[in-house]
Amino acid sequence: MRRTLAPLLTLAALLAGPPAWAQVTTGGVPATGAESKALPKAGKPLAEADRSFLEGAIGTAIYTVEASRLAAERSDNEEVQQLAETLLTSQKGLHDDLTAIANDQGALPAAELDPPRSAMLEQLRQVGDGGFDQLWLEQQVDSQRRAVELYQQAAAGSQDGVLSSMARDALPTLQENLGALEQAAGAGMAQNQAPR
DSSP: OOOOHHHHHHHHHHHOSSOGGGOBOTTSOBOOSSOOOOOOOOOSOOOHHHHHHHHHHHHHHHHHHHHHHHHHHHOOOHHHHHHHHHHHHHHHHHHHHHHHHHHHTTOOOOSSOOHHHHHHHHHHHHSOHHHHHHHHHHHHHHHHHHHHHHHHHHHHHOSSHHHHHHHHHHHHHHHHHHHHHHHHHHHHHHHHHSOO
């Protein structure tokens, strides 16, 4: 199946330039050029659980953006490309919001992936074209499940009102994305296991 022009043009517009998480000024503020929704200033210093949430959520956003870029480059499957575009857009927005909160609290995590996420990206880079879509979907389902759990914990237990509110607001989109990924992965797995 050949790619359609409209999704590629949309993805090209989204992918232009270096990733937002790589565009950091000396002060640590993301220089994305895009307007992020105004976030209220957080109050007291972050609790350890809230710092852990920020690190995990920002790491997930960075990984998902990079994995979605790979899907845009490598997949010929329109559904995978649409899912990648959706994830790319939502995770870039979450990353920008989370980074602003972390920066405000002086808790900005490193803009590098942890070893497990780096290994997942490397797997995506190395897998043959025939196995890319399946591996990408499996990784995204796992990553989004973990993200939903992480955001649920922050929504229910964060000591920071800004983080708690942000996590609650993000959950419906994360859950919707997870449902779409699970559906696509289920359909893809059934197709791959059907006798030929």
